[in-house]
Amino acid sequence: MTKTAVCVCSGGIDSTVAAAIASQESYELHFFHASYGQRAEAREKDAVEAIAAYLGVNNLKYVELPFFKELGGSSLTDNNRKVPVGAEVNLDAEKVTPSTWVPCRNLVLLAHASAYAEVISAEALFVGFNAEEAQSYPDNEKEFVERYNAVLKKAVASYSVAPTVKAPLVDLFKPAIIRKGIEVKAPLQLTYSCYLGEEKHCGICESCLHRRRGFEEASVDDPTVYKL
Numbered sequence: 001m002t003k004t005a006v007c008v009c010s011g012g013i014d015s016t017v018a019a020a021i022a023s024q025e026s027y028e029l030h031f032f033h034a035s036y037g038q039r040a041e042a043r044e045k046d047a048v049e050a051i052a053a054y055l056g057v058n059n060l061k062y063v064e065l066p067f068f069k070e071l072g073g074s075s076l077t078d079n080n081r082k083v084p085v086g087a088e089v090n091l092d093a094e095k096v097t098p099s100t101w102v103p104c105r106n107l108v109l110l111a112h113a114s115a116y117a118e119v120i121s122a123e124a125l126f127v128g129f130n131a132e133e134a135q136s137y138p139d140n141e142k143e144f145v146e147r148y149n150a151v152l153k154k155a156v157a158s159y160s161v162a163p164t165v166k167a168p169l170v171d172l173f174k175p176a177i178i179r180k181g182i183e184v185k186a187p188l189q190l191t192y193s194c195y196l197g198e199e200k201h202c203g204i205c206e207s208c209l210h211r212r213r214g215f216e217e218a219s220v221d222d223p224t225v226y227k228l
C-alpha cells in the first residue's frame with residue numbers, strides 16, 4: 001500500500017534533505033509551501049518547483065498567508081526593517097532570537113499542512129527542523145515536535161488517523177545535514193536559503209552564513225553562487 005507524506009518545503013537545504021529522506025523511505029510525496037510575505041517568496045517558490053521536479057513530485061500545495069506580513073514584527077516580512085548581515089549576525093548565539101523571527105510561524109504552517117494531510121489521508125508530515133535552527137528558534141526543538149504530535153491526535157476528525165510529524169534532522173547541525181543530504185541524493189544544488197530573495201545568495205545574511213559554514217565544515221564543495 002502506498003504511504004503518503006506531506007513535506008513542508010521552504011526550498012532550503014533542511015526541508016529538502018527531509019523530503020529526500022521521505023522519498024528514500026518510499027513515501028509518495030506531496031509538497032506543501034507557504035507564501036507569507038517573506039522577502040524570498042519568489043525565489044523559494046522557484047526552488048520548491050525545481051526540487052519537486054527533481055524528486056518526481058507531482059503534487060504541490062501552496063498556501064497564501066498574508067496575515068504574517070500584515071502583522072509585521074519580523075525583518076523577514078517587513079521591508080522597513082533591515083535583515084541583519086555580516087557582523088550583525090551571531091551564528092552561535094543560543095537562546096537569542098534574531099529579528100528574522102516570524103511569530104509562531106512553524107506552528108501556523110504545520111497547522112495548515114496538517115489540515116492538508118488529513119484531507120489526503122497522509123500518514124506523515126516531514127519537516128526540516130534541526131538542532132542548528134533550534135539554537136535560536138524553539139519551534140525547531142524535539143519537544144515542539146512531540147507536543148505538536150500529541151495535540152494533532154485531538155485535532156483531526158474521529159474518522160481520521162492523525163498524521164505524525166517527522167523531523168529526521170532534529171538532532172543534526174548543518175554539516176551533518178549536508179552530509180546526510182548527499183547520502184540520500186538530495187538536490188542541494190537546487191536549494192535556496194537566502195533571506196533577501198535576490199537572484200544570487202547574498203552570502204552574508206544569517207541563513208547564507210549557516211549554509212556557507214555548513215558546506216565548509218562538512219568538507220563538501222558548495223554549489224552555491226554567492227554575491228559576496
Ligand SMILES: [Zn+2]
Pocket residue numbers: 193194195196201202203204205206207208209
Ligand atoms: Zn543571504
